[in-house]
Amino acid sequence: MTRRFFVTLSMTLCCTLLGVSFAQVRVFIGSTLRPDVIGPILEQFTAETGIETEIEEGGATTEVRDQYLSTILTSRSGDIDLYLMDVVNPPQYAAAGWAEPLGGYFESDAARDEFLEPFLDSVVAANTVDGQLYGIPAWTDAQFLYYRSDLLEKYGFEPPTTWAELKEQALAITEGEGDPNLQGFNYQGAAIEGTNCTFLEALWTAGGDWRAEDGSVTVDSDAGRTALAWYDDTLASGITKPGIAEETTDLSRQAFQAGDVVFMLNWGYAWALFQEGQEGEDTQVAGKVGVAPLPAFDGGESATCVGGFQWAMNPFGDSKEEAFQVMQYMASYDAQKELAISASHIPARDALYEDEAVLAAAPQFGQFFDVITNARPRPLTPFYGEVSELIRTNMNAFFARAQDAETTLAQMQSGLEDILEQ
């Protein structure tokens, strides 16, 4: 029994062994990152160059995707050649040796700079680690302030430019409408990546940053206190619902789409859903949504988190030259235009925001541009995983009212110092 089992086993195996791995460049794309749009672009590439490509889908959520990628890359497997990397990952992946440095694939540094010139500065900055380039921008994203344009108009408000204004308007509108389900201000407070942005955006717009020029951690600072005092205030004044600590990105989006929110912080994907809904899901806010740059505190400047994805090369792959050609192709004007039009991915190239075909298909990009230019990368450190875990966990405890602002800041301060010290 056992012997026959193993004979069959090894025969099956040999067959599959021969069956796979004829494709030249294997590209890993999360199933939610629109492989249906990227696929045809790759086919176009194959038609032009004769280089075979194959898409590998998998991992619906960021966690699952990261989990899969880290298994493959920790195993130093050459099973994939290219993958899409989240914007927060370049420093970590560079340090771990999981992303191939790309400088050497350009003819010269000048050629590299010329290639990168048309891309948004924030995106290029996020891909550069110690002067070396590790990823090529695929598309970008940012957190926007979404607002109900109909309600703001009804009460005669302009989109707020300071957080205090936002609170005032939210209070006026929720009181005026008298709908108990209507929330004034919604953001992400669950222990998810987006909650880091919730914190950083308030910190930045208060004129602070997580780290000073000299490298010392500056979370437990006046700016930090201003930021958390503001979030305390959103809960105390009732413009934010008490259960904000369980709010994830998509719960926020759904609440807004159901017409239950006046102001919301969220990523770019929400826009298209607000206008058209999706299969089986109606939208109550079509044509009633505006986006604005995030408000700031008095004396601060608007700022937001940069998001989006980058093409990165697996250093353990065995068709690197071909893979680099794919990357260049995917970053080209036409490919990014196609991604913007068909997948609503926010372009990483400045010029696409003025392209008529793009604006016709996605008019919101015109409004997005002002916000995108304010976008800043989240902490650029090889230890981002720990930094992120620390901030989101503490913020989540803060939003759950399990620890106060002072403790939260002190814990983040000392935790960050420990992380950077190693």
Added chain:
Amino acid sequence: MNRLFRYAALLLVVVNGLFPAVWLLLTSFKTSGELRQLPITYWPENFTFGNYVSVFTENPFGRFLLNSAVVSVVATLLCVLFAAFAGYALGRLNLPGRRVILTLIVTTSMFPALVLLVPLYRLFVGVEIPWLSEVFNSPIFTPNLLNTYWALIIPYVALSLPIATLILTSFFQLIPQDLESAALVDGCTRVSALFRIVAPVSAPGIVTAAIIVFVNSWNEFLLALTFNTTLQMRTVPVGITLYQGEYAFPWAIISSAIMLGVLPLVVLIIFFQRRIISGLTAGGVKG
């Protein structure tokens, strides 16, 4: 009074067990819009089968079901067979050091699957076998198992072996020694005693073990996600997550997919339990 109490208990069990499932079932007939209505609705306002259609049109869900079925059935058969052997040895034979052996087997289930993932992946991609390479003077690798059924069957057998062995060991222990001794006196060999006497009597244990192995294999997520990456080789639990969006979680479609994934399991289990148990009582086994 006794009767009333009995039915109350039945009702409580049914409600507790079924409520979330019924909620999912009702959800699967709702439109996504209805899920975000306040106040929430229980009975679907616009009854729709659209979600079930979407399950099959968006992804090859039939193929997912087939894959899960193949993997789980084979893994269950192998696992229960091996576990029955081991359980018989540990539960009925006078084996020196059997507690140590049992502990050793159970031990393997104590590491989180997460940390075993990377080494297992390396193993399944194909590692060089040094001594064989030396013998043949060229590098010899273990076969690449990724994207085959074996990549899941083999680890599933291993992952469920500890519990199956433990269950069967304890059930074999329960069978009165006289029963087997009588068979031995009648001229049965140990092996035929195992198949003719012990196996039928311990049917509830075997069925239980089989159900547990089957459900474990059917629902396993992490390994299935990592080892079988082509769409054609996905299993149901991983397949279900493919209906998710980057941020969005379309409960209406997903609950339909869950229902479709659970249905074969439930049918199978009911069928199995009925057949085996009725067969057992009909046989009139008395200790």
Added chain:
Amino acid sequence: MALQPKPYKRPGFWARLASGNPSEAQLGYLLLVPAFTVLALVMLYPILNVVWKSLHYEKLNNPARGTPFIGLENFHDMAWGEGLRWSVTHLLVWRLLLLGGVAALWATVRRRARGQAVGWTVLLLAVWALLGIHPGAEGEWNDPRFWNAFGVSLLIIVVSVLGSFVVGLPLALVADIKTRWRWLVRVALLLPWAMPPVLIGLMFAWLFQDQYGVVNDLLRRVGVEGPIWLARVVPAIVAVNYTLIWKTSSFVGLVLLAGLQSIDRGLYEAAEVDGASVAQRFWQITLPLLRPAIAVALIFRTLTAIQTFDVPFAMTRGGPGRALETLGIYVYNTTLTLDIGYAAALSVALFLLSLAITVFYLRWIYTE
């Protein structure tokens, strides 16, 4: 020359095997071969790999330090604190609960099985004592997150394992009743456990959601304003444990049901003739005969409870804050931060904890 009788020669190992009538031990070891082959094939290399890594510093995103061999330093970092104190008041509530458990245990098993009662009591008292250890005024745990996760896991083990038995045993008893509706009861028994665990957490997160959730909606209908379950510490702990019990009591029920089915009906009939009440029959026939099944369920419930990951992760990601960060979630978070060495060490710690419990249980099963 007298004919010498041929001396009896004990047949060799293979000869006996081939004859189809091997000795008991031979047969035993032979029957163990397939199981060991599979386990060795799949688990041996990964497990050795994890143990080996746990003795190294290996942090993929800190290549400057390389991957030196550091012996037991990971474990030292994890567990050893400076300036530890022991106090009566630390985690007083849990300790009182445990103490209550000890008392209840003594009361119930005093008459029978005194040896076991002693064993259990010693274990519970040891846990009780451990709960009193905490960092002193100036000292800190070297890794407070480990001890937090340890405590969270311990709580989940105690609550969810006990809970799944309190619910699972009646479930099994009810499912064993002969009625026309038995199939429905069986489905209800099996369904919670047959659903994919990854999605159970998500589903309950949704049921417990404060606005769109069913739980609070039902409470509202009877005029109670429910808590914000997943966004407050204590309600979140309640919700997660409820979910775990809901999911796992069906596993317990299943194993116990199989145990019940293998009990000879004749025993009950005899007892009924002797005039034993239902309760007497339960305590004197069912429970003792169910013991092996109980032990099996208990071992596996405990082992899986130690590794709890899916449900708290899906429901609150181990939050609020770190209120539900179990050891399983901690291992996961550590691997995601690419700290391979420490994650391996945590897994080994988890393994040792499980091993201690298993050895204890198996000793208990094999005492009679």
